[in-house]
Amino acid sequence: MSNALSPSPSRSWARAFGDLRAGYQQRELWAHLGWQDIKQRYRRSVLGPIWITISMAVTAIALGILYAGLFGNELEVQLPNILVGFIVWAFISGCVLEGADVFIANEGLIKQLPAPLSVHVYRLVWRQTLLFAHNLIVYAIMLVVFPQDLHWTDLTAIPAFLLLAVNGAWVALLLGIITTRYRDLTPITQSVVQLMFFLTPIVWIYDDILRNPDPAIAERARLAEFNPFLHFVEIIRTPMLGQDQHLRYWVVVLVITVVGWTLALVALRLFRSRVSYWV
Incomplete structure (x- = not known):
């Protein structure tokens, strides 16, 4: 009887799942903090986070024109792929890069505010979701300039993004714990993400290379x-562009x-109980 009433040890599955559950229940807190993060970052800016969208759009258009010429593709094919690729990649890289510092950046709150660790992870993913929504303005304009052959089946982009967010949460949680203990991993993470940008079909089209006449x-x-x-980008980009979807990516x-x-x-x-000491 006494064992049943005794508190769970710090290293227990109950505490781990309880942290995630309690953190989600405090959604008003992390939703407010995530929104305030964006407002504070662009407090003295007239356009606010729209500057991120403008910057991304200009870069994507420039690369679209460049790579359309290099690969011999039509601009209406190359540019939409790059634009949507940039939008998706911005969310993925944001979750990875900011996830590596998610607990370090919130050192003050962790030490002073008795909240579950997962609150900071939910806050990060919510902030990236808001930025993703801002960037969809570029996608809407693209659909007007370069109409895509969209169908009802392309609504799978919605569960694809939810799956992306779920993965962003575990990446931030896992990386956040590891890099809080081993700070040297932060610059390594930044270098890896930069490298993966070029290895992932963001500015180049994977299917074009597969159709190369040289079988080798x-x-x-x-x-x-x-x-x-590649798989994370393609599960959401293909439906957003009305392209054929492949089960293997899912x-x-x-x-x-x-x-x-x-x-x-x-x-x-x-390591949940140790993070507050590591920061």
């Missing part, structure tokens, strides 16, 4: 599928989701 090049191009970021993403959350929960179970 087409075969080597399939090595790109070992890049997990299967890979779902497997990564299960494995990633398993690792994140193990890390949360083992």
Whole structure:
């Protein structure tokens, strides 16, 4: 009887799942903090976070014109791929890069505010979701300039983004715990993300390389599928552009989701109580 009433040890699955549950229940807190993050960042700016959208659009248009010439594609094909790729990549890279510092950046709150660790993760993902919504302005303008052949089946972009957000949460949680203990991993993470940008079909079109008349090049191009970021980009970009969707991308993403959350929960179970000392 006494064992049943005794508190759970700090390293327990109950505490780990309880942290995630309690953090979600405080959604008014992290939703407000996430919105305030954006307001504070652009407090003296007239356009606010729209500057991020403008900057991304200008870069995407410039690269679209450049790579359309390099690959011999029509601008109405190359540019939409790059624009949507940039929008999706901005969310992914934001979750990874800011996730690596999610607890370090909130050192003051962690030490002073008795809140679950997951609050800071939810806050980060919510902030990136708001920025993603801002960037959809570019997507809406693109649909007017370059109309896409969209169908009802392309609404799978919605569950694809939800899956993206779920993965962003475990990445931020796992990376946040590890980099709080080992600070040298932060610049390494930044370098890896920068490298993966070029290895992921953001400015180049994967299917174009697969259709290369040289079978050797087409075969080597399939090595790109070992890049997990490719699958995350394609599950949402293809429906947003009305393109054919492939089941293998969804299967890979779902497997990564299960494995990633398993690792994140193990890390949360083992080190949740230590983060406040590490920061």
